[in-house]
Amino acid sequence: MRGAAVRLGGADVLSGIDLRVAAGERVALIGPSGAGKTTLLKLLNGTVAATRGRVRALGCEYGRSSARRTRAARHRIGTVHQHFDLVPQLRVVHNVNAGRLGAWPLWKAALSLVRPFEARAAQAALERVGIGDKLRERTGDLSGGEQQRVAIARVLVQRPRVVLADEPIASLDPARAREVVDLLFAVSAEAGTALVASLHDLDVALGRFDRVVGLRAGRVVVDAPPREVGDAEVARLFRTGGSP
Numbered sequence: 001m002r003g004a005a006v007r008l009g010g011a012d013v014l015s016g017i018d019l020r021v022a023a024g025e026r027v028a029l030i031g032p033s034g035a036g037k038t039t040l041l042k043l044l045n046g047t048v049a050a051t052r053g054r055v056r057a058l059g060c061e062y063g064r065s066s067a068r069r070t071r072a073a074r075h076r077i078g079t080v081h082q083h084f085d086l087v088p089q090l091r092v093v094h095n096v097n098a099g100r101l102g103a104w105p106l107w108k109a110a111l112s113l114v115r116p117f118e119a120r121a122a123q124a125a126l127e128r129v130g131i132g133d134k135l136r137e138r139t140g141d142l143s144g145g146e147q148q149r150v151a152i153a154r155v156l157v158q159r160p161r162v163v164l165a166d167e168p169i170a171s172l173d174p175a176r177a178r179e180v181v182d183l184l185f186a187v188s189a190e191a192g193t194a195l196v197a198s199l200h201d202l203d204v205a206l207g208r209f210d211r212v213v214g215l216r217a218g219r220v221v222v223d224a225p226p227r228e229v230g231d232a233e234v235a236r237l238f239r240t241g242g243s244p
């Protein structure tokens with residue numbers, strides 16, 4: 001993205017964002033609450049439009065490319081949402097298959113709610129995330145950590161080229177958090193899938209990722225490999241008050 005800005009509710013949420021993520025790159029997005037991390041992820045998956053600047057993803061430029069090209073790009077961007085974004089009343093298989101909805105015609109999507117299509121692919125994805133026995137369970141009956149895995153399985157069946165994860169480990173204990181990060185890295189290692197994850201856990205961001213992008217008040221103030229992000233950069237990002 002070049003010079004991207006987002007204005008929401010009369011306020012500048014992001015300004016002057018220049019960012020390029022390469023295939024297979026693993027980027028941790030850090031910064032204080034309200035810095036604009038979620039909004040930046042939404043800009044990348046096209047669910048929020050830039051008010052200024054350009055955002056390109058997988059050969060499409062949001063707002064300029066044809067609807068068909070834009071849809072095709074968005075199908076290959078998988079997002080793990082902060083609050084999972086699952087339908088608790090539905091069985092796990094339906095929530096996993098939601099990752100295929102963009103690729104299915106409407107009739108197939110509707111019919112699949114009665115008799116699930118591609119249950120085998122959903123089963124394989126669930127096995128991959130370690131909950132292969134949950135296919136027919138009601139999603140709302142699963143623990144928070146299990147629901148997080150369902151959300152990752154949904155992204156897996158999408159066969160993404162880019163995975164965006166919004167605070168994917170916020171609700172997990174340290175051991176589960178490590179497993180989820182391992183899982184996201186394993187997904188990214190396949191087929192050069194890029195991973196961009198917003199994180200509040202600095203140890204994970206600095207210890208595991210290839211690159212750290214730090215946002216403060218809607219601007220990128222750090223963009224470097226972890227070895228170059230020291231106490232001074234972290235303090236600059238997280239200090240309270242003052243200008244960006």
Ligand SMILES: Nc1ncnc2c1ncn2[C@@H]1O[C@H](COP(=O)(O)OP(=O)(O)OP(=O)(O)O)[C@@H](O)[C@H]1O
Pocket residue numbers: 008009013031032033034035036037038039040
């Ligand atoms: N739809 C909206 N309308 C108005 N303001 C919004 C909207 N969405 C986000 N904002 C504002 O934009 C700013 C950035 O929000 P965002 O959720 O991107 O931050 P964040 O860095 O992800 O925060 P957190 O770490 O707390 O999740 C916040 O001040 C938020 O209130």
